[in-house]
Amino acid sequence: MTAVLDAEELSKQYGRRRALQDCTLSIPPGHVVGLVGPNGAGKTTLLHLAVGLLQPTSGTIEVLGSRPAETPAQLGRVGFVAQETPTYAALSVADHLNFGAWLNPSFDATMAEHRIDELGLDPHQKAGHLSGGQRAQLALTLAIAKRPELLILDEPVAGLDPLARREFLQYLMESVAEHELSVILSSHLVADLERVCDYLVVLVASRLQLAGEVEGLLASHHRLSGPRRDADSMPSDQEVIEASHTERQSTIFVRSESPILDPAWTVEEVSLEDLVLAYMGRATDARGARRSSMRPVQ
């Protein structure tokens, strides 16, 4: 099956600032993908490249097998909800639906009207008077009524209160179950995505750190704790992601496809949040190390 997103050495530069560097990634269809990273990591850049709002500086990107926004047909297959779920403040809810139907040949107006009704929104209400949660639901309704194969959402729940956040994710997951669409959504908080995503992409400091199915990632990462031991002395099939030591004890976060058999270790399973934090920590350490190793040369 064609990948929903296929990037090869993808880079984007703004002047001298590198927003995304050498990103090679292939995401299979049928997943809810969580794109996670701190603010400024390049998440929005990657998503904008995926919907054709930006052009790569170098490298290639394909979405559903063709270049983003290459043809009207390709545009129709991808839904996009930008950051802060923008709507037109002066237009009514009904205007938004009409507008959506006018712009998108495949627009499912019946479904959209039904959803607006379900949400209890007044069609004559101006979008500017809706609450943040209602605006987000309106934007999501429009994107889903377009009946895309892939839905891309940039930080959709960042500005929502816990209840609105939950309602938003409930409708999103219901739509995934009903229409079998693939979803890529970004967040700087992994907790928001823990239950919904089954594929994880971690981006830190404009570089891809980790990508894969959540289940496999959780099974192949372990937190080991035991008597102090140098991280360099670990077996070659255990990749050390992060290590911390006290005088007597070591805690080492490793990636290993085979089980940890060394009885000296207490082996703990890791959560999605542990995983993201470990990779973020490693990326930040690596930058620090690069900077300090460069200093004597300068």
Place this chain on the structure above:
Amino acid sequence: MNGGSVIEFHLDSRSGVSPYLQVVHQVRHALRLGLLREGDQLPTVKEVVARLAINPNTVLKAYKELEHAGLVAARPGIGTFVTRTLSDSTLAAHRPLRQQLQRWFGNARRAGLDDESIEALFRDCFRSTLDEGVA
């Protein structure tokens, strides 16, 4: 929302147990206690995800595992139905066993054991009977 189904799932996000396993456990639990009986319909995947805001694959995986265990069967386009119950003939024995166990817990507490010691002793004993093949 819960048209034909008789149970509702809930998730404990602090338990450390994966959501898919929590769904499996809740179905098995309901089967064991007789809350779910043969022929009952499980909530549809759409119903579950619309309630819990979780990934549909999580529910599918749980249902597949239950199907594999021979407890439920999926009827394409209709839903997933209970095919076997776990509340077998042992249900009648639950009551006296529970009373004995309660008495044992009472004795342990009177002997001065704290919660942690009681749990450790119980688990240890449970495990050693498994090893001996007594259970």
